[in-house]
Amino acid sequence: MSAYQQVLLFALAGLLTALVLLGIGRYVNARLNTEPARRPFESGEAPQVHAWSRFHVRFLNYALIFLLFDMEMVFMYPWAVVFLDEGWKAFTEMGMFITILVLGILYAWRERAFDWD
Structure with missing residues (x-):
């Protein structure tokens, strides 16, 4: 196996791993998409400021x-x-x-x- 083939195989394995992890994240996120989970701070309290505040x-x-x-x-x-x-x-x-x-x-x-x- 040449060096180029090894690099290509490594890149494909990385791409496949990323796609699998993104798919798992999408599946898990769809099941945990409740109102408390969407809050910026998941401490059980309503946030005092917006999550993107400066x-x-x-x-x-x-x-x-x-x-x-x-x-x-x-x-x-x-x-x-x-x-x-x-x-x-x-x-x-x-x-x-x-x-x-x-x-x-x-x-x-x-x-x-x-x-x-």
Whole structure:
């Protein structure tokens, strides 16, 4: 089997999988299409605002700060795995990485990004 045939077979398998999942979703959705299931928030209470309501721009700062800490953890896990093998080199590199992140947090603090006004 040539490489092109393998790619075509893989693409057809992906397309078939997508179509099957869409069909299952359509079947299940038709059975669960009741009034409470159509509400934007399925918590049992009537929503106070519309589901497509806009958020204030100040939430952008919090989202970016969350990403800052989230990416820190994403990069710290592989570092922790190889720390014992690499030794002081890995410790120094992580120290520089955390220093850059702390400087970013201090800059955000100085620019009052954490204020909720």
